[in-house]
Amino acid sequence: MLGYxxxxxxYAVPVAIGVSLICFLLVHIAPGDPLVAVMPxxxxxxxxxxxxxxxxxxxxxxxxxxxxxxxxxxxxLGKSIATGRPVGAEVARAVAxxxxxxxxxxVIGFPLGLLLGFMAGYLNNTAWDRAITALAIxxxxxxxxxxGMVLVIVFSVSLGWLPSMGAGPGGSGDWSWDWAxxxxxxxxxxxxxxxxxxIVMRTTRALVADILDQDFVQALEAKGMTRxxxxxxxxxxxxxxxxxxxxxxxxxxxxxxxxxxxxxxxxGSGYLLSVAILQRDLPMLQxxxxxxxxxxxxxxxxxxxxxxxxxxxxxRA
Numbered sequence: 001m002l003g004y005x006x007x008x009x010x011y012a013v014p015v016a017i018g019v020s021l022i023c024f025l026l027v028h029i030a031p032g033d034p035l036v037a038v039m040p041x042x043x044x045x046x047x048x049x050x051x052x053x054x055x056x057x058x059x060x061x062x063x064x065x066x067x068x069x070x071x072x073x074x075x076x077l078g079k080s081i082a083t084g085r086p087v088g089a090e091v092a093r094a095v096a097x098x099x100x101x102x103x104x105x106x107v108i109g110f111p112l113g114l115l116l117g118f119m120a121g122y123l124n125n126t127a128w129d130r131a132i133t134a135l136a137i138x139x140x141x142x143x144x145x146x147x148g149m150v151l152v153i154v155f156s157v158s159l160g161w162l163p164s165m166g167a168g169p170g171g172s173g174d175w176s177w178d179w180a181x182x183x184x185x186x187x188x189x190x191x192x193x194x195x196x197x198x199i200v201m202r203t204t205r206a207l208v209a210d211i212l213d214q215d216f217v218q219a220l221e222a223k224g225m226t227r228x229x230x231x232x233x234x235x236x237x238x239x240x241x242x243x244x245x246x247x248x249x250x251x252x253x254x255x256x257x258x259x260x261x262x263x264x265x266x267x268g269s270g271y272l273l274s275v276a277i278l279q280r281d282l283p284m285l286q287x288x289x290x291x292x293x294x295x296x297x298x299x300x301x302x303x304x305x306x307x308x309x310x311x312x313x314x315x316r317a
Contacts (some may be wrong), residue, residue: 121208139198
């Protein structure tokens with residue numbers, strides 16, 4: 001187990017370096033000059049050159065990447081071109097809000113997806129199976145930004161039950177564990193949970209239905225094992241694949257929430273990304289994308305380790 005852990009950690013290093021390189025290059029190949037937002041219209045060539053030197057844009061791309069990566073390893077992601085504030089502090093606050101939203105969506109989506117998927121697989125080819133499958137397909141097929149707007153119209157505008165914007169009263173971005181703030185979390189969390197719930201539901205349903213048709217299940221039944229004991233074996237065999245899908249969906253919750261956060265004006269990393277894109281704020285874009293990508297790499301590593309704990313055959317392979 002220790003050897004497997006060390007191998008996975010070693011494999012994660014080049015992946016992290018490759019991801020950081022892609023993050024750096026993607027924002028540089030986009031058209032436009034990021035300094036346009038902070039330079040006056042009548043800026044002279046000397047002023048433009050001075051501004052480029054301040055932000056390090058006067059150096060070749062390989063040198064810029066080396067400096068940026070070295071500073072990022074030390075926790076320094078630079079300063080925002082648009083606001084002049086440290087990128088690290090802005091990203092830390094936004095990512096914390098996104099993690100809160102993703103955690104709430106996970107609590108809603110994953111248990112329901114696993115439970116309903118297991119039920120559909122166990123009740124294969126019944127009315128319950130068809131109803132749950134239709135629900136899963138509807139969840140996967142529904143655009144989450146459209147669903148978010150519908151929920152706002154119904155529960156915020158028409159009924160007035162839940163707020164539609166911000167993370168706190170008055171559109172505040174500061175979070176506190178009280179009902180006034182939790183109310184702001186409900187609609188974006190439900191909206192964000194729908195697609196992962198549908199994917200987990202369909203995957204679990206297919207896994208359980210396939211495992212129940214295998215020979216070892218019939219052998220357990222022939223030996224007289226109870227239905228509860230058989231279901232435990234089915235759950236243990238389905239767990240590694242289901243866990244892998246959940247890990248991927250956690251990455252989606254972290255990185256794919258940009259539309260949801262924009263619809264609900266949630267002050268997370270997705271909203272920060274959308275603002276940085278509109279402002280051509282390269283340091284903010286690079287820092288946000290890098291932090292989210294590192295979270296995704298870490299999630300994959302954790303999922304691999306959990307899979308090896310559940311199924312030792314993975315680590316032996």
